Amino acid sequence: GESVGLHLPTLSVQEGDNSIINCAYSNSASDYFIWYKQESGKGPQFIIDIRSNMDKRQGQRVTVLLNKTVKHLSLQIAATQPGDSAVYFCAENIPGNQFYFGTGTSLTVIP
């Protein structure tokens, strides 16, 4: 029979362009959020985090934006490079509980 797996959203960008990856989270009580990057054959790697008392946080080439009103999180990658090709997960932390991970977005950078 036909196998059915998760249908990951995909994003393809040209090298040098900016990338925006979006995530909708589920619980309005979530107070902490993380973006992870997972390359093929490797474990998820921490990229950047943000607490619910902030709406923006910047790292090196990456920016996370948090909109609590609509429970939306985004990851912006500036000047995307081939090494940025990976699956990106957002995770939310509910106080007193553990993290919940999204299904991920697959980013492909076209040289």
Added chain:
Amino acid sequence: DAGVIQSPRHEVTEMGQEVTLRCKPISGHNSLFWYRQTMMRGLELLIYFNNNVPIDDSGMPEDRFSAKMPNASFSTLKIQPSEPRDSAVYFCASRDSNTDTQYFGPGTRLTVL
């Protein structure tokens, strides 16, 4: 720091055999998590420990799965007996209590024939 260490990195076994996966968390982290990742379900939390005590094992699929954390620097996830549907990548993660950030190990790719 070496990060979270998992062993073995790859395991191929036959249905019915016992499988033991091992994890060494980052020193000083007091929480440890076991996850399973498959194409069908993505990343699923199986169980997590705080200070070596299991807190939530609701994600453990069934009685064939068990996890232990005998001390702060070691944890095992055991599957007995293993079945083909257990084939997946199993990740261990530890959490820095100061920041709540989870750091993942490289994973163990399990194949049950």
